Amino acid sequence: MEDKLQRYFLALSYDGTAYHGWQVQQNAVSVQEKLNIALQKILRTDIETIGAGRTDTGVHAKLLYAHFDCAVDAIPSSDRFMHSLNSLLPTDISALALFPVAPEAHARFDATERSYEYHIHFQKDPFLQNKSWQIRDLPDVERMNKASQYLLGKQDFGCFSKSHTQVFTNICTIKRAEWVLNEGKLVFHITADRFLRNMVRAIVGTLLEIGLKEKAPETILAVIQSQDRAQAGTSVPAHGLYLTKVLYPYI
Template identity: 40%
Template sequence: MRNIQLIIEYDGTNYCGWQIQKNGVTIQEEICRAIKQVTKQEANLIGSGRTDAGVHALAQSANFKTLSTIPTNKIPVALNSLLPKDIRITNAIEKSMEFHSRYSALGKIYQYRIINNEYGSALDWHRCLHVRHKLNVEKMKRGAELFIGTHDFTAFSRENTSVVNKVRTIFQSQIEVKGDELVFRIHGNGFLYNMVRVIVGTLIEVGQGRIEAESIPSIIASKDREKAGITAPAYGLYLSEVLY
């Protein structure tokens, strides 16, 4: 038996998220189908976590166990020949039998792309959020830094969630400017459902002058979802890296 880790890039536009479900096609489902064709075995593909419908990945991590003897370096080629063009296996690594894509992870890095101009992007309309009115980027940068540290992020997660412990540690939170594009990057030991998207929505409202950057610590302390900003759309969000 072998334990194979896959590094996966995908455009989530046409999928109902990562996890297999009854009401639509998912990334996990497509990869499991390809693995079965290559190995002639059913695959229990374990992802590092779920991504929602429309969310993309630059380097999702998943693993499966197999009796197949196909060389590890041939696995990406074999799977990519069977997968849709918007799902690519960029690497395969043979790991110890104890490796688990979710439970072995030490942290994740996400990024969120915003186009801030009048006309948007014809090529990236489904891969970044268009904000027409000029944002105050300096205020957004100051606000982003205030998320760094260990906090209870109840105010920045979906209400009525079953997760009890909402304390997470953020190691990096910053905004980079590339012409008309703002790229928000955040590195944490874990994230709550919708947490990154609510943080981004809050920073957009900071940039619009609706929320003061300096009020972010008090919003965190309040644990009140009503005090944070909107939930930014899924299509601007990318899982950039899973850290082990």
Template identity: 45%
Template structure:
């Protein structure tokens, strides 16, 4: 039977989500825990990868297992996992449903703060210069109207295409704290951090709105802004059609 697992994690101490030869990953830690609890090798497949240092309020992964008591499994997994990973819930889904391919949209948040704050260290990007938020949001409107985002993708990425449908992109400020929210059907590797870096240049007056349009048209990663640090980035939510769930 197939199950969806709802997961949160602080990515600071991990080399990203996806299992890799060098470095400890979130996927690896959860697979070790669930394989131990179920006493059989149990691979999991996430909705998508997050890079080293990126956090998740909600990551979703699927796995296959014989009939299980979901609440007991959640409790046991959380007993095995470290304090920076939690399993929030497990739900049965229809057979062959994929956590990666069935998601209708994904939402990311990027946090930035301008006043030094020890309680935000590792969870938000400390960036002191003033930003023109109104101008940044004009840039967000330009990005929302685009579809090919090769200019914001890591190079040498193995994908069939660079098209993404962005449903939401906005930047808000609350005192010295800034939040960028973006929702799309899919994201390319490094895309959100490159978008934020480019929008920061817009907010600083280094990149005009006309130049932002030219960057999008270029399909050239070197034309866009730098990738901002991973510490401010959160996979916030992954949404699926309700009819995939059994209960």
């Protein structure tokens, strides 16, 4: 007779500098791999986690959820379990919270909203290395925010997607796209129901072309309508990007 299983959601944060993204890969170290190994040591059985999404090489996460299944009595104390898990995880990965969910709950497919930030700074700062992208000139923030408004709503964002990705649709609904300048640092905030691979970094690169090269904000409409990746701007470096929030109907 098989043991009855309990599904858990695990909240995580990590510095993505040392990893080739979230997802397990051959011949490359990933966040998911490190998490699976730690869980298997504690629970003494094979564990496969499913994450809310895949972050690329060098991208960070302030909050990401993953789910896994284990025997219903395998985790008698969540506090003790979390302490053990954090002791086994590398210092650049932190387990934040653990809670049981329904057997059908899914960290990836049940997510209704995801939010990212892209961080930019303008003066050399050793404490921001691999955490924010340094550029020389301050772009026209007002111009970029005007262009950002054309991103809102349900549209085909294939022009911002990496080529040859295995997705059924390029349709996404963007709910927020806004640049905020504060104390010499510039942060782009974006929220959508889903994101395509490389989408945020391509959007940021396109908006920076508008802000730095003084293109009209409306030019982003032609880029979106083209559905051609070559019409969008260059993808900005990964180390300025953070996954900051994932929402679910039951959390």
